[in-house]
Amino acid sequence: MAQFINPFSDWGFKHIFGREISKDLLICFLNDLFAGEFVIKSLAFGNKEQIGLSKDSREVIFDIYCTTDEGKEIIVEMQNRGQEHFIDRALYYTSRVIVNQGIKGEWDYDIRPVYTICFMNFIDPLLPFGKFRTDMILADRDNGKMVSDKIRMVYLMLPFFEKTETECETDFERWIFVLKNMNTFERMPFLAKNAVFKKLAEISDLRTLSKKDMDKYEDSIRIMRDAYATYKYAIKTGLEDGRKQGLEEGMAQGIEKGKAEAEHLKNIEFAKLMLSDGDSTEKIQRYTGLTAEEINEIAQSLH
Template sequence: MGRFINPFTDVGFKRIFGQSVHKDLLIDFLNNLLEGEKQIKDISFLDKELLPEFQGDRGTIYDIYCTTESGEEFIVEMQNCEQAYIRERAIYYLCRAMSRQGERGANWKFNLKAVYGIFFLNFEMKDSEGNFRTDVVLSDRDTHVPFSDKLRFVFLQLPCFKKEESECENDFERWIYVLKNMETLQRLPFKARKSVFEKLEQIVDIASLSKEERMKYDESIKVYRDQLATLDFAEQKGRAEGFVEGTLDVARRMKAMLIPVETISLATGLSLDEIAGL
């Protein structure tokens, strides 16, 4: 095991971004993510139970829910494994957070606060064209003029971030580099450049964990690895089944062309009895 925690585990991710005592880390990350757009000065963590949990998400999806001093809401998620409806899931959670702002009575005038979804993805989305960062906003289809700033989706595909330490051009890229490589590093870079990285190093050092924290972290590592192993097995099994079906299809086609079964057997590796049964 390396010197620093794995930020892709539940305990690791929430230790970095989900603790009120260290909320300056999340504030700094969000400000760098939205540099030039807004400057967050304070956040408050909201009740996690406001976001429903699904059993299938355990070990692969971790979320943090907070609000800024101006009332804007942020849902920050780490997702480790690809889902068929990842975009729909993001829309659902942000719209659900938006709908909770509604108030009973005729005096409420739909004065909604913006809801942001920040999604760390430890995989590549389908049809994403390999872009590290995808920003989704509400705008006119043809003119691209903004329609509303109340919903914002930011997807960060970590495998698509290829920069090395010396190539990082700003603090946002430095954050991503550190998060992506944390478990393999022996020191955290950029400490001399910005104090937040020095504080981050102290928080993520495994040696700084208490006995109870270490037990929780070890369990989260186990859940994380078990889940990834299960998904990897399913993927390999699917490829193997696809290969077998492809071989059978080729054999059927060759058989339909009246190619001798001995030749089909040599070409596909199927036995004569298997070919006869097609």
């Protein structure tokens, strides 16, 4: 029986890092991530819904969005499954925050730095294979010298982090080890190394959750598991169908089918949660991409 929250469920991730009561955990993690570069003393959570500049613009919803005491804007995203154009999506998210800094009237384009941190529970073929952390900046192609500190994207590919508990040397490595393995722990490691891990243990202890929070957590876990099962099944059936058309084509079809079906299933479960919170059909449509008819059918199934 797991004792701690799975931090890579949608609800669990936000419970640990996205609340006022646990803000110091996020500050500690970010300071360890950027150790030696700058120190965050405080931060303020911002609106995770980034509305476009025109009515036709696509709305963007972040997992976590905050601003530091020095004005740096930081996006933290968690992604469990690979998807096409994931790197481009992170660039789009980062760019959207920059664009939204623009003001009407006179302005000298003195933008604030925007950093995006992506936790990835998968391997993206566009990033360096075997490398756990990749930092992308604006730099000269020939000499590698940074030309602007206003945009930065940090990709953390968890499958490539293979250190054991005893091999972790820095607090950042300890963070990654804990987050990657936390839902399997019977005890929280590193309690004697840094007090932040004691706070993390308290925040993420399943036994301390209220019934309402436990229900939300279990719903989030079910969504994650169902999406994974659908993804794997679709790949399997695609491969079986592909034997008639060629293995390579079947694999491609299976992967694409799995991604689409898993995403649709996730949107349905997300709609159920939003309906239970009393959100309007229009808002659920914006968040999930489901039609009004689909949302009405989901609502009827809940009664």
